Amino acid sequence: xxxxxxxxxxxxxxxxxxxxxxxxxxxxxxxxxxxxxxxxxxxxxxxxxxxxxxxxxxxxxxxxxxxxxxxxxxxxxxxxxxxxxxxxxxxxxxxxxxxxxxxxxxxxxxxxxxxxxxxxxxxxxxxxxxxxxxxxxxxxxxxxxxxxxxxxx
Numbered sequence: 001x002x003x004x005x006x007x008x009x010x011x012x013x014x015x016x017x018x019x020x021x022x023x024x025x026x027x028x029x030x031x032x033x034x035x036x037x038x039x040x041x042x043x044x045x046x047x048x049x050x051x052x053x054x055x056x057x058x059x060x061x062x063x064x065x066x067x068x069x070x071x072x073x074x075x076x077x078x079x080x081x082x083x084x085x086x087x088x089x090x091x092x093x094x095x096x097x098x099x100x101x102x103x104x105x106x107x108x109x110x111x112x113x114x115x116x117x118x119x120x121x122x123x124x125x126x127x128x129x130x131x132x133x134x135x136x137x138x139x140x141x142x143x144x145x146x147x148x149x150x151x152x153x
Contacts, residue, residue, distance in 0.1 A: 004132065009030050056104045125151075
């Protein structure tokens with residue numbers, strides 16, 4: 001099974017409510033660029049889960065519009081969630097109709113998931129708009145292979 005993990009695009013500076021921060025124009029452009037660069041791989045996605053925060057919803061919507069899929073809000077994808085909570089949820093998604101699955105989230109969660117699943121100890125950086133593709137038969141730490149990692153140009 002494949003899992004794609006996307007960090008939200010560049011967002012407004014923190015001035016109040018973190019959950020309400022919007023994507024900047026650059027952030028929108030960067031996400032669109034990643035979608036273009038990995039259009040063939042993204043075309044296989046069957047479900048999109050996103051953090052309920054504004055910037056992740058906006059990021060996910062850019063992808064969703066290209067794929068014709070709905071965005072499913074998942075509070076477990078906020079940035080400070082324990083990675084094991086997400087892994088537990090992934091283990092429950094046993095229906096083939098939802099794979100490949102795209103997760104749209106924040107740091108430190110996206111980096112913890114990619115590096116934990118690959119057993120790479122922080123080797124793979126997840127900047128804004130970075131998109132990783134992992135494959136595994138079981139979603140557990142050290143059990144996945146990083147197929148590719150795309151950063152914005």
